[in-house]
Amino acid sequence: MEHGIIAEIAGKYGAKILYNEKIAGHTSFNIGGVCDVVVMPSSADCIREMVSACRENGIKYYIFGRCTNVLISDSGLRGVVILIGNDYSAVKREGDCLVCESGAPLVKVCNAAKEAGLTGLEFAYGIPGSVGGALYMNAGAYGGEMKDVVSYCEYLDSDGSVKRMEAAEMCLSYRHSVFTGSDKVILSVCFRLSGGDSEAIAAKMSETMQKRRDKQPLEYPSAGSTFKRPEGYFAAKLIEDSGLKGYTRGGAQVSEKHSGFVINRGGATCKDVCDIISDIQAKVLADSGVKLECELIKVE
Ligand SMILES: Cc1cc2nc3c(=O)[nH]c(=O)nc-3n(C[C@H](O)[C@H](O)[C@H](O)COP(=O)(O)OP(=O)(O)OC[C@H]3O[C@@H](n4cnc5c(N)ncnc54)[C@H](O)[C@@H]3O)c2cc1C
Known part of the structure; x- marks a missing residue:
């Protein structure tokens, strides 16, 4: 090549x-x-x-x-x-907005918002992805999602031109956007926030982070929640009810701390994770009749 x-x-x-x-x-x-x-x-x-x-x-x-x-x-x-x-992660304040290059980690954006006394993004503190990845799948947590705070973005279209898109055109819904599965590349994102108190923002961010530490197996490598939330259910509960908490295939394991996470206990391969995902989907379908859909994205 x-x-x-x-x-x-x-x-x-x-x-x-x-x-x-x-x-x-x-x-x-x-x-x-x-x-x-x-x-x-x-x-x-x-x-x-x-x-x-x-x-x-x-x-x-x-x-x-x-x-x-x-x-x-x-x-x-x-x-x-x-x-x-x-290397492409600048964050710039413009009034009540933060304009961020798409490689900016959400953590950096949340900290910039806190320092500027801008509220709205606290929910995203601790989501380890980039601004581009977060918009791509409308990342969300603790009652908030990208949809609530995105104003517009700039992206590279299929024809090679750079365009601007307003939030209303992005079809943002649960873990989905107009960018999902497309060949558009998100270049920058503008978040529209509101004036707030830096101390209160910091307190909310710490609270969010503490909830993550308490509930999620952050001590092990993972890709976050393995499955999307099925309508009317919680994936972790279904997995636990199927007796799969701690279930292991090679180096991959259903976390004992949070059954919604498949973790890498050490030396897990992509195959181990794919195998464990198939086993979980089959058992949960057989036990509860619910088809679990992957939230993580397999790439080969
Ligand atoms: C411990 C842990 C906790 C997590 N908690 C949450 C949570 O609470 N809520 C939540 O929603 N997610 C959570 N996640 C998942 C993940 O952090 C988010 O989905 C995040 O938004 C992904 O961003 P990323 O930059 O890592 O994207 P990547 O994993 O690099 O990519 C994901 C997808 O986005 C596309 N993409 C990335 N950047 C761009 C771009 N600039 N333009 C176009 N397409 C792009 C990629 O092609 C890929 O298809 C968690 C993950 C971990 C490991």
């Missing part, structure tokens, strides 16, 4: 480029094999040129943020993996 063009663009923008890179170390699950090329773009122009070059040259490419909601194949990925993260 011709990587020269990607290396050239990376060089032009000073973007990091890694060859034969094991992706596991870039994921919250610590799973995933060796990828041909991994790049970390440093600007919107860099992303645009890289994506255009891949499209024009028939090079397969993948867009990820902080890889906290993905399960990547043990054989890695062929083509170019574009990780939009720390």
Whole structure:
């Protein structure tokens, strides 16, 4: 495969480029094999040129943020993996809004909101993803979701042009947006917040983080909730009722702390996780008649 063009663009923008890179170390699950090329773009122009070059040259490419909601194949990925993260993560205040580059971690955005005395994003504190990944799937927690706070975004469209989209056009619903499954690349997101008290915001953020520490197995690598919440049920309860708490396949385990999380107990492979997911889905379907749908995204 011709990587020269990607290396050239990376060089032009000073973007990091890694060859034969094991992706596991870039994921919250610590799973995933060796990828041909991994790049970390440093600007919107860099992303645009890289994506255009891949499209024009028939090079397969993948867009990820902080890889906290993905399960990547043990054989890695062929083509170019574009990780939009720390090198493209500026956060700028404009009145009651925060305009964020899509690689900005939500934690950084929440802290910026707190420092600016802007309220609305406290619910997102502790979601380990990027702004782009969060908008892609309308991330949410503790009664809040991206839908409540997004004003507009800029994105790279299929034809290579950069466009603006208002929140009302994004079809934001439970773990879904207009970007889900599309080839649009989110470049920046504007959050519209309201004036608040920094101390009260900080207190709410700490409370949210404490709830996560108490309930979630944060001490182990995972991709967060493995399954979406089925209408009228809780995935964790169904899994527990099926006697699967602590159930293990290879290095993957249904967390003993929170049955909604499959965790990596050490050395788990993508196959272990896929196997455990299939087992859970089959048992829960047989026991409760509910079909659990994955929230994490399998990529191969
Ligand atoms: C411990 C833990 C707790 C979690 N808690 C929550 C929670 O409370 N609520 C919740 O909703 N989620 C939660 N998650 C899941 C995850 O953090 C969120 O889904 C997050 O929004 C994913 O962002 P990311 O940058 O990691 O996306 P990635 O995992 O990198 O990517 C996810 C998807 O988004 C796409 N994508 C990423 N960036 C872009 C972009 N710029 N343009 C276009 N597409 C893009 C990717 O192609 C992929 O399909 C949790 C995960 C962990 C590990």
